[in-house]
Amino acid sequence: MPTVAGKRQGYNRKYFTWNVALLPVAKPLLLIVDDDSLISESLNFAFAQEYDVLTSHSRAHALAMLRQLRHPPQVALVDLGLPPLPHRPDEGFALIGDLLALSPDMKIIVLSGQSDEDNARHARTLGAVEFIAKPCDPGRLAELFRQALRFGHDNQAAQASGLIGESLPMQRLRLQLGQYANLAYPVLIEGESGSGKDIVASHYLHRLTERRDKPFLALNCAAISPTLLEPTLFGYAKGAFTGAASAKAGYFEDADSGTLFLDEIGELPLDLQPKLLRVLENGEYQRVGETQTRTSTARIIAATNRDLRQEMRAGRFRADLFHRLSVFTIAVPPVRETGLDRLLLLEHFRKTCAAGVHAEPFLLAPAAQSLWLDYGFPGNVRELRNIIIRLTTRYAGQTVSADQLRAEFDHFESPEQPTGVASLLANDLADVKQAARQHLEKSSRLNLDATLELWQRGYIEAAIELSGGNMSEAARRLGINRTTLYNRMEGWNRR
Structure with missing residues (x-):
């Protein structure tokens, strides 16, 4: 049987073997994602004694591998410049989000061949705890891994301490939790990534309720291959599919009369949604490969950072399932x-x-405290906590200046449109309309999509020129993040 640590120990590079998923987790599990085999194998050798090491060469390979593990890695080291070509940070950025969707508590350290502060800030905003430029010192990495694990244990205790805040949105949240906690009906938790939806589900909608002594099971619908979701939820009979050597209960059965938390419910495949709807309507389900009907009395809590109403309109989420899941809806504020x-x-x-x-x-120095109040924290509580972890590591017992704090912030990722832009567009609407009218009068066959793309390309190229080729500055001028800018430019090359 291949070992966890080896990249060239005989397992298929495309898919991880099921045998590895059955290995006992004696040491912390470390994931290294880097397409440079020399780097990944060197780091594998350096850390194999202290960690069970998994190595991967791409985002797709890493996700396929992790979806077959029983327990996600506690720590991950991710290179930003991953394939496919050309190597750009957007693939690494996307992987950070994927990993945190699989395991919100995973500690991610980012590795990059370019010491770019904008990349560093954006990676931290997405949820990475630290950013390291290549070439990296294994001793420095070892200390970062240990710190991440220590802070991970501390975070578990911090999560149980309660909802922190006295603002009106937090008061409203606490009021809703008090009203809905002990009811048997489903609850849909909505909120942005990093806002703490999992804590609301596990702590407030289970542990502080009459079901506290019953099981609480959590399943991230984005963390499991779509083909494995049905047997994972409902269980399967012996021989139901290749590899089903014995019958196995699913999450609904194991949850008994406790709570089943379905995170990232928007990722549930469309063909599986009617079966979940059936459980919500009458509690009935069947194991894969069985005809016997079983009954679940578990309470269902679902969470999403997507707009399920928009998904519903697009035909990707069933309207009847949405209405059954959202008997009560709780919004976790950013x-x-x-x-x-x-x-x-x-x-x-x-x-x-x-x-x-x-x-x-x-x-925090007074100026730094003012900066703290002005920052929007697009990564929400996760980003805020990670900033505090880094400041604790670097400045324990010291006073942090405004410049030191500013270095931790992401300055080009803003979820809100700057004030003044909307009014500017409104003031210019008449001019735009007049120009469009003249264009339509002169053109017998206008292609609206091509025209809009031409305007977009003109704005992007103008922004790049005004920024002297600095892509981060160009993205700031356009009010988008740099990953979006790269993606739109890549679209030109594909046409």
Whole structure:
């Protein structure tokens, strides 16, 4: 049987073997994703004694491999410049989101061949705890891995401490949780990535309810191959498919009369949605390969960072399933909408993180505190906590200046349109309309898509020229992030 640690130990590069998924997890599991085999194998050798090491060469390969593991890695080292060609950071950025969807508690450290502060900030905003430029010192990496694991244990305790905040959105959230917690009906939790939907489900809609002594099972619908979702949810009979050597219960059966939390419910395949709807309507389901009807009394809680109403209109999510899941809907607010709560979060995580590594808490200088209040935290509580982890590591017992804090922020990822842009567009609408009218009068056959693409390309090329070729500055001028800018430019090359 191939070992976890080896990249060239005989297993297929495309798919991980099921035998590996059955290995006991004696040491922390470390994932290394880098298409340079020399780097990945060198790091494998360096860390094999302290970790069970998984190596991968691409985003697709890493995800296919992890979806067959029983337990996700606690720590991951991800190279930003992954294939396909040309190597650009957007593939690495996407993998960060994928990994955190698989396991919100995974600690991700980013490796890059370019010491680019914009890339570093954006990777941290997406949820990475640290950014390291190549060539990297294995000793430095080893210390970062250990710190990440220590902060991981500390975070588990911090999560159980409660919802932090006194803003109106947080008060509304607590009120809704008090109203819905002990009801048997399904609850749909909506909120952006990193906002804490999993904590709301596990702590407030289960552990603080009458079901607290019953099982709580969580399944991330994005973390499992679509072909394995049905047997994972409903179980399967012996011989139901290749590899089903014995019958196995699914999540509905194991949850019993407890709580089943379905995270990333928007990723549920369309052909599986009617079967989930049946369970919600009458509690009935069947194991794969069986005709016997079984009954579930588990309470269903679902979560999504997608707009399921939009998914419904696009035909990717059933309307009847949406209405059954959303008997009660809870919206977890993003940090940018909770005002001064970010100071309470700062105080909480500052002390908790310092205690977890036996260090003195840092302080923020007055100018840094003002900066903290002005920042929007597009990565929400996850980003906020990771910033505090890094500040604790670097400035324990010290006063952090505004410049030191600013270096941790992502300055080109803004979820909101700057004020003034909407009014500017409104003031110019008459001019735009007049220009469009003249164009239509002169053109017997106008192609609207081609015209809009031409305008978009003109704006992008103008922004790049004005920015002297600096893509981060061009993205800022256009009000989009750099990954989006690259993707739109790549679309030109494909046409």
